[in-house]
Amino acid sequence: MTFPERYALRGDLLDFTADPGFAAPTGAQGVRYRPDHWLLVEGGRIAGVQADAPDASWAQVDHRGSLVMPGFIDTHVHSPQLDVIASYGTELLEWLNTYTFPAERRYADPEVAAAGAERFLDSLLAHGTTSAVVFPTVHKVSAEALFAGAEQRGMRLIAGKILMDRHAPDGLRDDVEQAERDCVDLVQRWHCRGRLAYALTVRFAPTSTSEQMHMAAALMKAYPGTYMQTHVAESRDEVRWVAELFPQSRSYLDVYHRHGLLNERAVLAHGIWLDDTDRVLLRETGAQIAHSPSSNLFLGSGLFDWLGAEGQGAHVTLATDVGGGTSLSMIRTLADAYKVQAMRGVKLTAYKALYGATRGAAQALHLADEIGSFDTGCHADVAVWDWTSTPLMQHRIGLAQDLHEKLFAWMTLGDERLLQAAYVAGTPRFRRA
Structure with missing residues (x-):
């Protein structure tokens, strides 16, 4: 019809x-x-x-x-992780090794990647989410399938192949040279095509070498309008690991700053274990935190200080973080955000929550003239x-x-x-x- x-x-x-x-x-x-x-x-x-x-x-x-x-605008979600949503009994690092990495390895297969992208995008729409910032997998084909599916549906989508050149299993590691070639090809074919935008996607600091992060920063400068997405300070064990890997950096967030990855188009998931100096850095660079309350509760990661982050001038948006999160529903996510803030002694209104998942997200992404x-x-x-x-x-x-x-x-x-x-x-x- x-x-x-x-x-x-x-x-x-x-x-x-x-x-x-x-x-x-x-x-x-x-x-x-x-x-x-x-x-x-x-x-x-x-x-x-x-x-x-x-x-x-x-x-x-x-x-x-x-x-x-x-x-709704979901500012942090993993398309392949519908395969492991609602998996039992682990915290972040064990979650990755037990569930996430085995699931993502299958997306090297073009048929699996295409089917997964179709399922994911249709599921977003069935939950009232029309725009999203998405992690596919390390495989170029997974990003291509995601972009093609979003273009077919006319959706505003920000995504990019994951960068991981260390501390990941066989079948999920790239190298700096090949990753750069893949990213350049994807940017040239998909960035600013229709309603699509490319994000240099550093999974998180432990799985990328300094060389790879510098490469991602160089591509951000070379291709205007590209985004950067990653994770930061989600769990205490992760923060300790990053401190061991990057002893020269003041904090986890500072690792990204030293590699030139923080700017007004940087989307950092979680940000639970940040301090005031980190929050000031977010304000100065314009980077945003994609608050993922359902995931933080499910994995036992911690309680995000939304009021403290905004009090220092940082931008905060809302995200499902499926599959750590337990639903693609932003309504459920907002209800969980209320509970997280209540545990911190803050009462989150429905107005503030809904704003963060609509116009607030659009403004943080510099897309308020288009969505939200x-x-x-x-x-x-x-x-x-x-x-x-x-x-x-x-x-x-x-x-x-x-x-x-x-x-x-x-x-x-x-x-x-x-x-x-x-x-x-x-x-x-x-x-x-």
């Missing part, structure tokens, strides 16, 4: 114009809620919002009574949600006294089963059966 190029989508529209911060819900700024409004979409982009029904030149898509938001809101001109990446999915949810949300209470109950009790439809650049890419 051909979908109209020009249509109006009706529903309860929610997006953000600014960061609500950690203020109490009653004092939050930047929340833009327009119940029972029409979202105008033309040529795959947002053309406007209005309260009255549009004229007959607009096809009507009626989702009245539903919550309509920008598609219903601003005119943005791509129409839209997720349509039921407000309730069970009698209990219906009862609880029906008792809500204001918008925040309603959204917080929705975020806490809901999951991907609330999703009715997901649109990417105006085209429906998921519809619930």
Whole structure:
């Protein structure tokens, strides 16, 4: 079925114009809620919002009574790790050796890589996530499959083949020269092609030599607009290992800084075990932390200090980190983020959480003119949600006294089963059966 190029989508529209911060819900700024409004979409982009029904030149898509938001943006997720999601009983380093590395080795096979990319991208859309920053595997073919699948679906995707030239098993190590050739070829073919962007992907400091990290930094400078993604300070054992491997560096984060890898397009997952000096460095370089609460809880890594990071001026976004995380659902991830912050004595509002997974992520990625809101001109990446999915949810949300209470109950009790439809650049890419 051909979908109209020009249509109006009706529903309860929610997006953000600014960061609500950690203020109490009653004092939050930047929340833009327009119940029972029409979202105008033309040529795959947002053309406007209005309260009255549009004229007959607009096809009507009626989702009245539903919550309509920008598609979620997942700033750190591993496409091959759907194969090991929900695996028992390990912490980070053991997790990698026991589950992750064996699963990723299979992606050297082009058929496995292609099937895995299809499964992963369709799963993202089925969870209301329309944009993502993704780790494939060390194999060039896995990155190619991911880019090709995202292009076919019109998705905004940032990814790049993983760099690992040491401390990894056979079949998962590259070398500096071959990795550079692979990266250059991938950048030249995929970076800035449609809605795709390339990320130099250093898995984490222990699995890359200094030579390889310097190579990645040189490519970032050579190809404007490329990103860098990696992990930092996820677990205490990992931090101790990095200190042994790089004794000349002040901290784990400083390892990346010394190799020229920190800038405003650097996305660092986790950042649990950072100090104030590290957080100042994040502010000075513009790098962001992709907070992965579900993964941090599941692997027992620690409790991220979100308030402390932002207090020093660092950017913080939200991520599922599947397969350490236990779901691709950003709703579940946000609910876990609330629990992590509660353990630190901080109350995370639904406004702040939802902002971090939409406009906040878009701004940190320098993509706010394209994704994350219903601003005119943005791509129409839209997720349509039921407000309730069970009698209990219906009862609880029906008792809500204001918008925040309603959204917080929705975020806490809901999951991907609330999703009715997901649109990417105006085209429906998921519809619930």
